[in-house]
Amino acid sequence: MNNAVPATVAPDPGRPLVIRGGTVLTMDDSHRVLTGGDVVVVDGKIAEIGIGADAPPDAHEIDAAGGIVMPGMIDSHRHMWQTAMRGYGADWTLTQYFVWYYLEHGRRFRPVDIQVGNALSAWEALEAGVTTTVDWSHGLQTPDHARAAVDGLRSAPGRFVLAYGNIQAAPWEWTALAEVQRFLTDLRDVADDRLGVQLAFDVTGDPSFPEKAAFEVARELGLPVTTHAGVWGATNDTGIQQMYDHGFAGEETVYVHAASLSTDSYQRIAATGGSISVSTESEQSAGQGYPPTWQVRRHGIDVSLSNDTSVWWSGDLFSAMRATLGADRAREHLEAHASGETITSSSLRAEHVVHWATRGGARAVRRPDLGSLEPGKTADLIVIKNDHSPVSFPLLNPYGHVAFQAQRADVHTVVVGGDVVKHEHRLVGVDLAALRRAVDATVDHLVSEMGEETWQAGMNPAMPEGEGILDNPYTYTDFKSDATREARGTIFGEPIGTDG
Numbered sequence: 001m002n003n004a005v006p007a008t009v010a011p012d013p014g015r016p017l018v019i020r021g022g023t024v025l026t027m028d029d030s031h032r033v034l035t036g037g038d039v040v041v042v043d044g045k046i047a048e049i050g051i052g053a054d055a056p057p058d059a060h061e062i063d064a065a066g067g068i069v070m071p072g073m074i075d076s077h078r079h080m081w082q083t084a085m086r087g088y089g090a091d092w093t094l095t096q097y098f099v100w101y102y103l104e105h106g107r108r109f110r111p112v113d114i115q116v117g118n119a120l121s122a123w124e125a126l127e128a129g130v131t132t133t134v135d136w137s138h139g140l141q142t143p144d145h146a147r148a149a150v151d152g153l154r155s156a157p158g159r160f161v162l163a164y165g166n167i168q169a170a171p172w173e174w175t176a177l178a179e180v181q182r183f184l185t186d187l188r189d190v191a192d193d194r195l196g197v198q199l200a201f202d203v204t205g206d207p208s209f210p211e212k213a214a215f216e217v218a219r220e221l222g223l224p225v226t227t228h229a230g231v232w233g234a235t236n237d238t239g240i241q242q243m244y245d246h247g248f249a250g251e252e253t254v255y256v257h258a259a260s261l262s263t264d265s266y267q268r269i270a271a272t273g274g275s276i277s278v279s280t281e282s283e284q285s286a287g288q289g290y291p292p293t294w295q296v297r298r299h300g301i302d303v304s305l306s307n308d309t310s311v312w313w314s315g316d317l318f319s320a321m322r323a324t325l326g327a328d329r330a331r332e333h334l335e336a337h338a339s340g341e342t343i344t345s346s347s348l349r350a351e352h353v354v355h356w357a358t359r360g361g362a363r364a365v366r367r368p369d370l371g372s373l374e375p376g377k378t379a380d381l382i383v384i385k386n387d388h389s390p391v392s393f394p395l396l397n398p399y400g401h402v403a404f405q406a407q408r409a410d411v412h413t414v415v416v417g418g419d420v421v422k423h424e425h426r427l428v429g430v431d432l433a434a435l436r437r438a439v440d441a442t443v444d445h446l447v448s449e450m451g452e453e454t455w456q457a458g459m460n461p462a463m464p465e466g467e468g469i470l471d472n473p474y475t476y477t478d479f480k481s482d483a484t485r486e487a488r489g490t491i492f493g494e495p496i497g498t499d500g
């Protein structure tokens with residue numbers, strides 16, 4: 001069982017590892033797959049990959065038979081601080097999100113609330129096999145908030161990039177503050193391979209391009225910029241043109257969503273070597289635009305995957321891979337049907353989304369030592385294996401298994417830099433009880449500041465005016481009679497079982 005007590009004790013940090021007998025998805029340039037393969041880890045690096053590989057005598061052995069060994073996944077855009085409100089905005093649109101966070105309540109988050117959200121999110125990522133996460137941290141109203149964000153990230157043994165942002169001020173304002181620049185410089189200078197730093201802000205398309213000053217700060221400090229681009233009603237082609245025309249669109253730039261842009265913008269992104277972070281679950285239900293993988297494919301732009309925020313969605317990339325395949329294929333079929341055609345072969349494959357969740361993420365954070373299993377690379381890897389689950393076999397198509405069959409609970413082992421941080425389905429060294437108390441305190445703080453009524457109203461947005469149920473010529477039965485209605489019950493005021 002997933003919640004059974006582990007059969008063995010997690011190996012001490014630094015001890016060599018040998019992961020034996022798994023289906024190894026190397027995600028190297030040729031996407032080599034080994035059946036019954038071994039991965040040897042020494043000093044935090046991958047020492048060897050092969051069948052019957054030699055391991056140091058003191059290596060801790062992990063039995064991966066029947067399972068999949070693959071690189072740790074990389075989430076290129078997540079507002080980790082919002083994890084303290086897990087699921088609160090499940091029925092929101094982007095407009096409701098903007099009103100709640102940007103206009104009405106985002107200011108209520110204290111430094112401790114940012115820290116707690118980040119800590120929860122950091123452990124959640126590791127639990128799901130996400131070993132590197134870009135924390136798109138746009139709740140940093142003060143440098144104290146930023147220090148708290150770093151504390152939250154540092155409390156878990158994963159890799160993170162703090163993408164510093166502040167939705168409570170304009171980017172040209174907060175990036176100009178000496179205290180903020182000092183914080184960024186200090187963090188840049190102490191940043192190790194567990195914690196990187198970037199700037200995170202959006203370009204609204206104001207013709208005077210006030211964001212230019214923020215880009216200049218980023219350039220001066222040598223920090224990459226990540227930006228929400230192509231977000232319906234918020235950011236558009238003008239912002240891309242401005243970035244391009246002023247030389248701020250580069251290989252290091254990550255465009256999040258990029259969902260409602262013109263061909264011209266995709267061409268500018270492609271020509272300058274930028275990459276796109278696709279948050280399919282987010283684009284599908286918040287409304288930034290149609291998930292753009294179909295566009296991106298046509299322009300040869302690099303893709304990574306992301307989850308955006310746990311205010312709505314799960315922080316695991318299994319969900320992202322699944323949603324991305326579904327959205328790409330749904331659109332392809334719909335377009336074809338509209339012209340009377342039939343798609344007989346899908347353009348987007350399971351292997352593509354596994355690549356985006358690993359190599360694509362490594363490309364986005366510019367860490368070529370991550371994202372693949374090859375000798376000499378950093379040992380961030382996961383084992384997907386669940387001997388007690390009927391879903392674990394047969395294992396016929398490993399990419400398909402990862403993309404459509406596996407879930408976070410099937411993540412058996414997570415290794416970051418050679419250290420086991422999830423061992424036999426259990427996180428190592430986490431104090432979930434303390435984390436729960438801290439998160440509860442943040443929720444209590446928000447509810448008491450807002451009042452119970454406002455809190456509840458925020459979680460339950462009004463329904464739109466319904467279109468009602470269409471007239472139906474087939475109405476000669478008493479299916480919808482009062483007696484039937486009573487017997488069946490109702491949902492949304494209509495008898496259950498009469499959809500459409």
Ligand SMILES: [Zn+2]
Pocket residue numbers: 077079136228256308
């Ligand atoms: Zn976002």
